[in-house]
Amino acid sequence: MEAATQYCRLGEARLHDGMQGVYIRDKHLILLDSRLCGVQLCCVLAHEISHARHMDAGCHVDKWVERRADQEAALMLIDTMEYAYAETVYEGNIVGMARELNVLPWVIEAYRERLHDDPTLAML
Template identity: 40%
Template sequence: MTLGSLYEHAAAINVCVKHVMLPTGMQGRYLDDIRTIELAHQLSGGSEICTLAHELGHAIHRHRHSTEQTEREADEIAAQLLITDEAYARAEKMAENHSFIARELGVTPPILYAYQRILDRSRYHRLRALQVEVREYSFTLTKEIA
């Protein structure tokens, strides 16, 4: 997703995005009471895209506080906005190194890890569904043989 489309997404969910001076080390924050994302004024390029996508995650979930859980949730939204299955598969084929894959995808390592968590959950659910199918098929075969 491009920076422009992230700004459009923010506007579509009635969230204002501003570039402001933030405390040292802070790249962005979401203020739910005024539906505003504040980005550090010096952000540009990939840093701006990743930070805006992460803060949009907070806005989508209407987070009011930063906790380990809310940060994970925001990273997972950012991952869904920024990483496609096809792009991830291409990057993963080039190397298994997480730093390389994150750079190749233009995302931060936490956003890459969030994408991998989503992927793992998806694979787990597909595997569980397949196991249920196999059990049901085996049960049907057993009934037919008996």
């Protein structure tokens, strides 16, 4: 599966219907909305990279595929020690933690879900 992401192309376009990014499997292409910038761009790209790794078909395939993509994006973007620091400093406040870690709030939520699913991550 890793080889598939090696050859995935990246492009941008003005996406519609609230879409920020999409992986198009038959074209091996990740398209990101051209209006994204900074933190948004990074978070959406990580999410779409997860779809490309798994060669997911279609857009919003199902809630489990989207959940997996969110969690994998969170693991790509968040360092365990930095998360622990932010959790302590911001007393679990998602918005404060997201600002500290330079991610969107949904990434913090996905990281928390992943910690719930696999508590050994907290020990890394």
